[in-house]
Amino acid sequence: MLKPLIRRWSERPRVLVLMLAVMLPASALIVASVYHLRTIQRDKAIEAVIQRDYQQVLAIAEKRIDERAYEIAEEARKQFSNVVHSDELEPFLTTHPDIAHAFLWTGKGNLAFQSQASRMTDAEFNEEGKKVSSDLGNWFDVEAKDYVSKLKRIEATEGRRVYITDHWVPRGDIWQYQTLVLFVPQGSTPEHPALSGFIYGTDYLKNTFFPQALSEVLPNQNQSNTSHPQPAIMVRTVKDHSPLAASFCWDGGPPEVERAFESVFPGLILGIKLHGTTIASISDHFVRSSFLILGALSLLLGGGMILTYRNVTRELALAKLKSDFVSNVSHELRTPLALIRLYAETLELGRLSNPGKQQEYYEIIRKESERLTSLINNILDFSRIESGKKEYSFRETDVADLVRSTLGSYRFEIEQGGFQFEQRIDNNLPHLRVDREAIARSLLNLVNNAVKYSATEKYLGVHLYRHDSSINLEVVDHGIGIAPKEQPKIFEKFYRVSDPLVHNTKGSGLGLSLVRHIVQAHGGEVVVESALGQGSKFVITLPVQNSAQQAKGVSA
């Protein structure tokens, strides 16, 4: 009882080592990935990365918009440079309908100011012009000279001849954002400094300048491409959260990242977001899909582990069964050989005067050699089956006759062993195409088992009868029985119920696996019904219909 227990425990470490060798690194990888993902989730690292990217996009956008503003202003300035006279402000505005107001300051109290004539019918615009004119007049009287020097400095250092800044003007109770362009006109001298410029109104910035500038910053935008979220940019004033202008894809809502204009458009803010999604949802989606992938990988890994574990334990169990088989077979061979030798030697000495005794010894020698033959036949059959070389020769057979003759030679022996032997064979059973020798061997294996595994209740029943479209061959005993959990295993090769509490009978573990193979080769099946301590019933079912064709198929 101690031996199998010790063996089972000595196999366990091998399986454990194998499992650990794969499981430890894999689990470490999974734990590390989960930890890493959790850190990402906690630190909002992905959001930070995207925000950093967005800041860069906005910085580039600002630079491009600034460049475009300088280009347009410089273009207009070039045409203004011919203007030396305040009378020519009006023709300048006529050729530049985008410009709201233009002016020329030539000394304290001398500000020539002109608004776009075509818009003068608009009372608000008219009012705005007056307000701007008076503001600029007061402002330039104080600071114009400073701006002239500033413009000289800019020209010397940056090579630019315009200075662009913001200008706010009220319209009703709303402050309007305008862009003021200043430059030094031709004819300005240190003794008689002059400053001129023009103003782009809110309408132009809102409807023309920024939409064009933003579409240049984000080219190739189209609303139909929704598979990949596109970035959208808007511009707003510091005083208002709703966009002054926005790129094509802007779909409302607050921007993800904002950046204030630094030089050309002070007081304006650039904002960016993704069309149809948010950074938070992108980052959530990333973390969620990473967890899902990790979960799926873990499941696969777990499945792989279970498969490996089952495979390894099965291989180990088979290896153990094989080594048991060798020792069982050696024992099985040695016992009849020893008996044959013992009785043969006794007979050889010629000391047995009692002829009855002599007869008994001859019978023992015959029986033991028959046991040897059937064991060796089993082993040979098994090895043929394993190597795929087993061939069956199917012939039209009266199965009833076959069963009767097979049992005939054993009946006496069985009854002598104290068994109550009951043989019931139905009449008029159809003939089947079977391999006679193989079926006889199957029956003998079942009968031998019934005899071997019977304890005090010695009963053996063999029944052959028709059942639906098959012929059933039943071998019944009242022996030790088989536990339900063992029943599916006993048909496996080498398998023996080796619990010494159940039985101590020796065997090879090949008998039932051969029976199953033979029966299946005949297109039939073998099943067992048994309860521990109450005997067993093995039933071989051989199909009647098409039995010939099936048999042919298997033998091929």
Ligand code: ADP
């Ligand atoms: P063997 O008898 O050589 O061990 P088998 O393949 O014939 O091998 O049987 C496998 C196992 O099934 C046996 O070890 C035994 O435990 C069990 N067994 C087979 N037939 C019977 C039976 N009639 N009653 C009880 N147990 C049986």
